[in-house]
Amino acid sequence: xxxxxxxxxxxxxLGILGGGQLGRFLTLEARSMGYRVRVLDCDPHAPCAQAAHxxxxxxxxxxxxxxxxxxxxxxxxYEFENVPARTVLALEKAGVIVRPSSLPLSVSxxxxxxxxxxxxxxxxxxxxxxxxxxxxxESAAKSVGFPALLKTVRGGYDGKNQARVSTLAQAREARGRxxxxxxxxxxxxxxxxxxxxxxxxxxxxxxxxxxxxENTHExxxxxxxxxxxxxxxxxxxxxxNAARTLAAALDLVGVLxxxxxxxxxxxxxxxxxxxxxxxxxxxxxxxxxxxxxxxxLRALCGLPLGPVSMRGxxxxxxxxxxxxxxxxxxxxxxxxxxxxxxxxxGKKEARSGRKMGHLTALASTPGKALSLARRARKLLRWA
Amino acid sequence: xxxxxxxxxxxxxLGILGGGQLGRFLTLEARSMGYRVRVLDCDPHAPCAQAAHxxxxxxxxxxxxxxxxxxxxxxxxYEFENVPARTVLALEKAGVIVRPSSLPLSVSxxxxxxxxxxxxxxxxxxxxxxxxxxxxxESAAKSVGFPALLKTVRGGYDGKNQARVSTLAQAREARGRxxxxxxxxxxxxxxxxxxxxxxxxxxxxxxxxxxxxENTHExxxxxxxxxxxxxxxxxxxxxxNAARTLAAALDLVGVLxxxxxxxxxxxxxxxxxxxxxxxxxxxxxxxxxxxxxxxxLRALCGLPLGPVSMRGxxxxxxxxxxxxxxxxxxxxxxxxxxxxxxxxxGKKEARSGRKMGHLTALASTPGKALSLARRARKLLRWA
Numbered sequence: 001x002x003x004x005x006x007x008x009x010x011x012x013x014l015g016i017l018g019g020g021q022l023g024r025f026l027t028l029e030a031r032s033m034g035y036r037v038r039v040l041d042c043d044p045h046a047p048c049a050q051a052a053h054x055x056x057x058x059x060x061x062x063x064x065x066x067x068x069x070x071x072x073x074x075x076x077x078y079e080f081e082n083v084p085a086r087t088v089l090a091l092e093k094a095g096v097i098v099r100p101s102s103l104p105l106s107v108s109x110x111x112x113x114x115x116x117x118x119x120x121x122x123x124x125x126x127x128x129x130x131x132x133x134x135x136x137x138e139s140a141a142k143s144v145g146f147p148a149l150l151k152t153v154r155g156g157y158d159g160k161n162q163a164r165v166s167t168l169a170q171a172r173e174a175r176g177r178x179x180x181x182x183x184x185x186x187x188x189x190x191x192x193x194x195x196x197x198x199x200x201x202x203x204x205x206x207x208x209x210x211x212x213x214e215n216t217h218e219x220x221x222x223x224x225x226x227x228x229x230x231x232x233x234x235x236x237x238x239x240x241n242a243a244r245t246l247a248a249a250l251d252l253v254g255v256l257x258x259x260x261x262x263x264x265x266x267x268x269x270x271x272x273x274x275x276x277x278x279x280x281x282x283x284x285x286x287x288x289x290x291x292x293x294x295x296x297l298r299a300l301c302g303l304p305l306g307p308v309s310m311r312g313x314x315x316x317x318x319x320x321x322x323x324x325x326x327x328x329x330x331x332x333x334x335x336x337x338x339x340x341x342x343x344x345x346g347k348k349e350a351r352s353g354r355k356m357g358h359l360t361a362l363a364s365t366p367g368k369a370l371s372l373a374r375r376a377r378k379l380l381r382w383a
Numbered sequence: 384x385x386x387x388x389x390x391x392x393x394x395x396x397l398g399i400l401g402g403g404q405l406g407r408f409l410t411l412e413a414r415s416m417g418y419r420v421r422v423l424d425c426d427p428h429a430p431c432a433q434a435a436h437x438x439x440x441x442x443x444x445x446x447x448x449x450x451x452x453x454x455x456x457x458x459x460x461y462e463f464e465n466v467p468a469r470t471v472l473a474l475e476k477a478g479v480i481v482r483p484s485s486l487p488l489s490v491s492x493x494x495x496x497x498x499x500x501x502x503x504x505x506x507x508x509x510x511x512x513x514x515x516x517x518x519x520x521e522s523a524a525k526s527v528g529f530p531a532l533l534k535t536v537r538g539g540y541d542g543k544n545q546a547r548v549s550t551l552a553q554a555r556e557a558r559g560r561x562x563x564x565x566x567x568x569x570x571x572x573x574x575x576x577x578x579x580x581x582x583x584x585x586x587x588x589x590x591x592x593x594x595x596x597e598n599t600h601e602x603x604x605x606x607x608x609x610x611x612x613x614x615x616x617x618x619x620x621x622x623x624n625a626a627r628t629l630a631a632a633l634d635l636v637g638v639l640x641x642x643x644x645x646x647x648x649x650x651x652x653x654x655x656x657x658x659x660x661x662x663x664x665x666x667x668x669x670x671x672x673x674x675x676x677x678x679x680l681r682a683l684c685g686l687p688l689g690p691v692s693m694r695g696x697x698x699x700x701x702x703x704x705x706x707x708x709x710x711x712x713x714x715x716x717x718x719x720x721x722x723x724x725x726x727x728x729g730k731k732e733a734r735s736g737r738k739m740g741h742l743t744a745l746a747s748t749p750g751k752a753l754s755l756a757r758r759a760r761k762l763l764r765w766a
Contacts, residue, residue, distance in 0.1 A: 007714060007715040010714065033727055034728065034729050289722070302715070331686060335689065338690050339672070343415055343416065
């Protein structure tokens with residue numbers, strides 16, 4: 001069993017399925033501890049590939065090629081939740097150590113399975129219903145009601161493949177637009193706040209949860225995170241316990257992000273899970289003793305987790321492309337503000353809405369950190 | 384003039400002369416801010432080359448090839464103090480931005496020039512005399528006296544090319560062994576402590592000094608550093624002022640390390656300078672808001688420096704090869720100690736005395752950090 005394995009010594013080769021910025025941060029972390037990194041991603045310009053030792057341009061669903069690639073890896077992880085679960089299953093069957101395993105991946109890939117999984121472990125979620133036919137659409141409209149979000153059960157991220165609906169006509173129209181894939185009807189929650197918990201769990205089952213971060217989104221894309229989240233202590237404790245319960249139930253070895261809604265009255269609802277480091281945990285890179293990528297590396301290599309303590313507060317703002325130009329200007333001014341750090345992912349084209357980088361501001365409170373981050377963000381512009 | 388230049392935008396290509404672990408840390412820092420890195424080093428296994436975007440295996444003294452290489456670099460720095468100053472001069476003449484410039488490099492490459500440079504700026508050094516002949520050897524023995532260190536004026540590092548002498552016979556023998564190169568006779572100081580100041584200076588002349596670290600050496604190689612150094616406040620202030628004075632006098636844009644002796648009575652003497660990040664500043668990677676490599680990157684790119692504040696204390700121990708095996712074991716146990724971080728440089732052969740990595744321990748005081756680091760170090764072994 002993989003959890004009995006000895007830690008992988010530095011110099012070992014780690015494989016990452018997916019070559020985006022999450023894999024890139026893991027790669028930089030791995031390099032600083034002396035590991036070698038092989039990345040698998042079709043994109044010749046994958047941000048992670050630039051930093052890795054080797055880059056295989058192989059489709060995730062070419063299982064034979066992925067198996068051949070994994071032969072040179074002491075352990076494999078994924079950085080993208082849409083890697084096909086059956087590819088990961090095939091790796092596991094071939095005896096490759098994959099951390100996290102195929103279980104959290106397949107659970108988080110299916111919104112219905114994910115919600116049922118959470119409910120069975122006593123973690124509350126928003127009312128929902130499956131929509132696989134026009135009959136189920138009508139019935140969901142009655143049983144769950146409006147306003148609602150219609151989402152494809154599989155394959156969405158960053159607000160893609162979903163629609164907000166307030167009437168049955170809108171819902172029918174949205175279903176047509178979403179292409180008749182199996183859908184989920186989710187009650188739109190009138191939440192006070194969105195927040196997330198990033199938790200790490202090692203091969204021995206020990207966990208370490210980071211301070212919750214409060215998040216804002218625009219068009220389904222994360223705009224800002226601030227930690228520690230300004231939420232009632234009871235909500236925080238419940239969310240932490242829920243994240244710990246789910247990580248254990250998924251037998252997760254790695255990092256899990258659980259996103260929650262805080263409702264009026266202080267109750268919480270799980271929104272979704274990602275079995276990997278998360279954009280809302282990027283603040284840990286600058287604010288915590290061990291970042292979420294440091295934990296991911298340690299878990300992957302069978303090493304114990306690091307301390308997660310932070311001092312003060314931090315805020316993270318994404319730097320999205322605007323389709324205006326590929327050159328970011330104003331770094332000098334932004335970095336002149338004390339406590340501001342900038343991370344850019346090495347992507348060439350700053351297409352509109354593309355995550356090009358992020359900035360972190362450190363301050364004594366989350367409110368001050370957010371103001372500082374916003375001041376810094378305003379100084380940056382695309383040219 | 385280079386200091387009037389606009390900051391280099393992320394995506395720009397930076398060149399590093401030298402491919403050791405110092406260049407590697409700079410490369411990782413550069414990557415995390417979206418810069419591209421080209422490294423120049425003959426060694427096919429240079430630790431920095433693995434992490435860089437491109438690796439040119441060109442000798443430092445092949446000026447034509449270095450000039451051709453630099454054509455694709457927006458700015459160049461060096462990470463090794465024995466890069467020939469005339470190579471850097473040739474780059475400067477060709478209009479390449481080199482930060483730091485050839486001045487601090489050529490000053491620090493010549494122990495006599497370095498000491499005279501310091502003395503002229505009011506920074507005290509140990510008594511010394513040049514030894515270019517047997518007559519000068521006799522005269523240095525009289526004027527400076529014993530015990531002394533005989534060192535080659537150029538080309539030494541990590542305790543290489545030097546000898547400790549207590550008698551004239553030993554001095555003559557050492558001169559024969561050191562190969563009749565120009566030597567310097569330095570009075571061996573009966574110091575209380577060795578410590579260093581790492582200071583960064585940006586293109587606008589602003590400086591930021593890190594807390595001093597107290598250092599121990601064995602066989603000329605740094606063994607441990609702990610910060611903040613336990614030295615009298617007046618000694619610290621004097622050393623900081625000296626480092627600032629020298630950085631300004633050298634018109635240094637980048638990072639400078641100044642090593643000092645603390646004498647009984649609290650006076651300080653400059654030992655030597657390195658116009659680059661320094662092993663004794665590695666603790667800043669884990670303990671400070673901006674690491675010495677973060678500052679080096681910012682200075683190189685014409686960006687303002689970051690904050691250097693640290694909380695608590697830190698200790699760094701080098702992990703040297705022992706010629707016993709190339710596999711480091713015990714990471715799991717070492718990393719289980721809270722506050723311990725491990726950095727390995729990706730070198731394959733753990734030859735005896737080779738710097739393979741380092742560990743940092745964070746604690747509330749330098750003494751506790753040192754004990755913790757030593758406990759962690761004992762858990763590591765080569766196999």
